[in-house]
Amino acid sequence: MNIFDIDILQKKGDLYNLDQRTFRREGLRAQESTYIVERSQEMRIDLVCNAIYGNTDNIGFILYYNNIDNPLNIKTGDKIKWISADLISIFRLQTEPDTQQDFINTLNRGTKVDTSRRDFVSRPTNPTINNTPKEQVIDRNGIIIIGNTE
Numbered sequence: 001m002n003i004f005d006i007d008i009l010q011k012k013g014d015l016y017n018l019d020q021r022t023f024r025r026e027g028l029r030a031q032e033s034t035y036i037v038e039r040s041q042e043m044r045i046d047l048v049c050n051a052i053y054g055n056t057d058n059i060g061f062i063l064y065y066n067n068i069d070n071p072l073n074i075k076t077g078d079k080i081k082w083i084s085a086d087l088i089s090i091f092r093l094q095t096e097p098d099t100q101q102d103f104i105n106t107l108n109r110g111t112k113v114d115t116s117r118r119d120f121v122s123r124p125t126n127p128t129i130n131n132t133p134k135e136q137v138i139d140r141n142g143i144i145i146i147g148n149t150e
Helices: 045-053 059-065 085-091 097-106 115-122
Strands: 033-036 079-082 137-140 143-146
Touching: 033 045, 045 059, 045 079, 059 079, 059 085
Parallel strands: none
Antiparallel strands: 033 079, 137 143
């Protein structure tokens, strides 16, 4: 299976940069068609893509274009929007990775700070050391005591 979106991602060693966007939607319009998912295609985006385009090369685009974050959520009767394969190239991004990284890093991010967490993290976290070790689990005549505080 050739998945274009994976093939164009930058790699660092053997790892892909999954922060890199491959499509854009802002300001773009195209003639859409609708495909109705059949029972045999439930949770199978590969079969849906093959039915629409005759191959599985545009799975990433179908997911992006329909705002599908989990292809396993595709059910019978779902309406999948799609455009001609010839037009998909106008949606592909050709921007610098740093710009993409900045865009992803600022998506839906607020500046609200959880003060409780900040205070907790800033406290020193030295371990408690007992001069004499204590058993943490004690069996007293069939009564189990966990977390000995004696």
